[in-house]
Amino acid sequence: MEFKYKILKGIDISGLNFLSPVVRLATGEEPAKQLREIGRFIVVPIIAFLAFLWLWSVVAPKHKTKAGEVPTPAVVWDATGGIWRFHEYETQKDQAYQLTGGTRLDTLGKAKARMAELDALEARAKEQLAAAEASSKEKFDARVAPSKKAYDDAREASKDARRTRTEALKAEAAQLAGATPEQRETFLNHLRDADAAAEAEKKSLDGLKAAYADAQTVTFPETKDARRTVTVLAEERQFLVKYLDMLGDNSREAKVADAKAKAEEARSAFLNAGPDEDLYKLGSTVLKRQELLATTAASQYAKPWTLPKQIVRSLLCVFSGFLLASFIAIPIGILCGLSPTFMAATTPFVALFKPVSPLVWLPIIMIIVGGFMPDPENHWLIVLLGKVPFLGNYKIDPMFLSSAITVALCSLWATLVNTALGVGSVDKDHMNVARVLRLGFWSRLFKIVIPTALPLIFAGLRISLGVGWMVLVAAEILSTSEGIGKFVNDMYTNGSSQSFAQMFVVVFIVGFIGMALDRIMVVFQRLVSFETAGSTL
Amino acid sequence: MSTLDFPPRMSFLTLENVAIGFGPENQRVNVLEDVNLSVRENEFVAVIGFSGAGKSTLVSLLAGLERPTAGKVTMAGEEVVRPGPRRGVMFQSYSLLPWLSVAGNIELAVKQVFPGKSKAEVKEHVERYIEMVHLTPAKDKKPHELSGGMRQRVSLARTLSMQPEVLLLDEPLSALDALTRAVLQDEILQIWEQEKKTVVLITNDVDEAILMADRIIPLTMGPRATLAEAFPVTLERPRDRRTLTDNPDYQHLKTEITSYLVRLNREARAARGGSIIQMPDVAPRDFTPPSKIRGLKWKNTA
Numbered sequence A: 001m002e003f004k005y006k007i008l009k010g011i012d013i014s015g016l017n018f019l020s021p022v023v024r025l026a027t028g029e030e031p032a033k034q035l036r037e038i039g040r041f042i043v044v045p046i047i048a049f050l051a052f053l054w055l056w057s058v059v060a061p062k063h064k065t066k067a068g069e070v071p072t073p074a075v076v077w078d079a080t081g082g083i084w085r086f087h088e089y090e091t092q093k094d095q096a097y098q099l100t101g102g103t104r105l106d107t108l109g110k111a112k113a114r115m116a117e118l119d120a121l122e123a124r125a126k127e128q129l130a131a132a133e134a135s136s137k138e139k140f141d142a143r144v145a146p147s148k149k150a151y152d153d154a155r156e157a158s159k160d161a162r163r164t165r166t167e168a169l170k171a172e173a174a175q176l177a178g179a180t181p182e183q184r185e186t187f188l189n190h191l192r193d194a195d196a197a198a199e200a201e202k203k204s205l206d207g208l209k210a211a212y213a214d215a216q217t218v219t220f221p222e223t224k225d226a227r228r229t230v231t232v233l234a235e236e237r238q239f240l241v242k243y244l245d246m247l248g249d250n251s252r253e254a255k256v257a258d259a260k261a262k263a264e265e266a267r268s269a270f271l272n273a274g275p276d277e278d279l280y281k282l283g284s285t286v287l288k289r290q291e292l293l294a295t296t297a298a299s300q301y302a303k304p305w306t307l308p309k310q311i312v313r314s315l316l317c318v319f320s321g322f323l324l325a326s327f328i329a330i331p332i333g334i335l336c337g338l339s340p341t342f343m344a345a346t347t348p349f350v351a352l353f354k355p356v357s358p359l360v361w362l363p364i365i366m367i368i369v370g371g372f373m374p375d376p377e378n379h380w381l382i383v384l385l386g387k388v389p390f391l392g393n394y395k396i397d398p399m400f401l402s403s404a405i406t407v408a409l410c411s412l413w414a415t416l417v418n419t420a421l422g423v424g425s426v427d428k429d430h431m432n433v434a435r436v437l438r439l440g441f442w443s444r445l446f447k448i449v450i451p452t453a454l455p456l457i458f459a460g461l462r463i464s465l466g467v468g469w470m471v472l473v474a475a476e477i478l479s480t481s482e483g484i485g486k487f488v489n490d491m492y493t494n495g496s497s498q499s500f501a502q503m504f505v506v507v508f509i510v511g512f513i514g515m516a517l518d519r520i521m522v523v524f525q526r527l528v529s530f531e532t533a534g535s536t537l
Numbered sequence B: 001m002s003t004l005d006f007p008p009r010m011s012f013l014t015l016e017n018v019a020i021g022f023g024p025e026n027q028r029v030n031v032l033e034d035v036n037l038s039v040r041e042n043e044f045v046a047v048i049g050f051s052g053a054g055k056s057t058l059v060s061l062l063a064g065l066e067r068p069t070a071g072k073v074t075m076a077g078e079e080v081v082r083p084g085p086r087r088g089v090m091f092q093s094y095s096l097l098p099w100l101s102v103a104g105n106i107e108l109a110v111k112q113v114f115p116g117k118s119k120a121e122v123k124e125h126v127e128r129y130i131e132m133v134h135l136t137p138a139k140d141k142k143p144h145e146l147s148g149g150m151r152q153r154v155s156l157a158r159t160l161s162m163q164p165e166v167l168l169l170d171e172p173l174s175a176l177d178a179l180t181r182a183v184l185q186d187e188i189l190q191i192w193e194q195e196k197k198t199v200v201l202i203t204n205d206v207d208e209a210i211l212m213a214d215r216i217i218p219l220t221m222g223p224r225a226t227l228a229e230a231f232p233v234t235l236e237r238p239r240d241r242r243t244l245t246d247n248p249d250y251q252h253l254k255t256e257i258t259s260y261l262v263r264l265n266r267e268a269r270a271a272r273g274g275s276i277i278q279m280p281d282v283a284p285r286d287f288t289p290p291s292k293i294r295g296l297k298w299k300n301t302a
């Protein structure tokens, strides 16, 4: 029982109230009521979502774009798999490059075995595809044939009719030499009639053509599936070729061994050289080879950016910006709340800068940051951040800093205003207690003012984080700083139907992360609020 | 302490021609005007008055939380210019910090007033006062988890834990049931007697005032309220509340004070121009509804 209430409390604090009927039902509390609640808060949303998926899959294919049809949920799901496979393959290559000794040879053996397997798999998949294509071609032909025939026949007929009409009119025209104006007028009318007839024929032809095209749009799921299998296997083969290379001749170990041998060779050549040889040249070669050895030993696989890695970088960026915003906004907000004069001084800035779009801030910030870092690679800040353990792997560059600063600039206002409000709303009674106790300035600040303001500060932080996340994706698209936004931009530039589907994947990922961030902030907000009311947020 | 060596000071806490008003100067109406009060050291004074008369304002003045617009507040001969822990205030609104537990609220006061105390001493001190108001089981609860009466007791414990020379208690027991109230009345009296404190108790309960105080001073109706002539309470201490009601002196005093207050109320209304409507001296004859109505089932539509 005790345990049950702990779970319920946890659910309440995290704002996942829809789960509480499940817990209550599991413990047998008022089953009828709980089932009703589950129906309303779990089943109804799920049904709504399924309805949405259905509507999406029906409507999407109706619209054709440069990048193919608007992807359906199934296609988007497929694209998710593609993104994930790419990530997996790249990670494996990265790891493979660094393997040494027995492990490397083991892995190499396994990869070769898989390659052999793949040959058979691929052959079979291709066969299946051929079979599917053959069978579907038949079906296709059978389906298309009537409309094709109708169209072809009608076209022929129309051609013939036109020819006949033209000849008849030409013959009529030849006899008009001595005709009266009335007769000529009649001829003009005949010409008009002929045009009208041609127009009508063209219209009916267009209709038949559309029907023909429509018949052609039919897709055969079995061909589609077979083709997908072939593509996935081809992708894997491509990967395996690269992978085997990374594990074999092109592995770091092999390259290092090679470089070492060459360095040794140069060295012995230098040491054993006769008096008539160019020792200067030989000595320089030794140094050059040794240097090469050192760089080879430290080399890494140049892993491309995969979406998961880009997501992590985006998160790092948004948190950097968010922290920066908090460090600026909370102290200023406190000062505003404490001093009406300071508040008066700050108000115009808040009013003026708050509505400015991140798309205006970003270029300005990029130029300013660029001004501080004429040689970014060697700037102390970049070098320093590059050495931070986790952060260092994510290519901290001026673009990253600019995006983070833009996030901060756009998101700090909510925290600032809320903090000022919270600090300003300190209870006069509580202040009287502080006065009777003769609390000093700092005690008042930390024991009375900040605790009072904390719930509102966190409400502000929550808004800030939400704004920051939205701003960040936009900033990345504009600045092409690696991250989710960059991924979208790349996919947009790419323009294939596969990349179109991957943009849809991003919609869900961005939405999901935004939701998760918000939930986290809700938990914090509830933990600091001293009168936690059980309301859904 | 010094109180043992010297006789109690005669006018320890005083108000001299004090007036106070709120709002802009040109349209200010004084809440209190021409207030004079002199409390002896170790005296127990009860101030009694109607709601809105200015009792809490009087406490604020004594505490130094508000400065008078005219006149002077002094304590032990020195003018009171700002609040401090020598005059412990128990606020009518409890003023507990909602993010601190019961113990935390009291600890904040104790740590500030006794900076020399070690951690263990602070803890011991806090626990003693929590025990005094019978809140040990609730000591880790937050104010919003407590009942109104429990909050009032926390507030009382906090004020007592500061061990001030003067206790300014603004309706300290108003939200309590009769039993708890009696227990805490005894507690306050005991502290007052043992630790030789000076107490100003604001109350609207005549029985409580008579039971506890040396002097009862009515506050006239506002605006421009002032302290009226005091009623000295000469009843023998310790006063036993079980036998007190039978005491003719007590009965006489109570009647006197009550009728004084009723008169105050009537005068104030008359002064405001309101006529006093006399209710007809009749009682409703029969309040049982006719049988037809009684037979109906009443549905609760709310």
Ligand SMILES: Nc1ncnc2c1ncn2[C@@H]1O[C@H](COP(=O)(O)OP(=O)(O)OP(=O)(O)O)[C@@H](O)[C@H]1O
Pocket (backbone or CB within 6 Å): B022, B023, B031, B049, B050, B051, B052, B053, B054, B055, B056, B057, B058, B092, B222
């Ligand atoms: N800060 C203030 N600003 C303006 N008016 C005030 C202020 N404080 C008190 N007053 C006014 O002073 C009068 C007396 O208020 P006070 O709180 O002292 O009454 P009280 O006797 O304590 O009443 P109660 O028994 O209901 O607590 C009221 O009319 C109130 O409106």
Ligand SMILES: [Mg+2]
Pocket (backbone or CB within 6 Å): B055, B056, B057, B092, B170
């Ligand atoms: Mg009051």
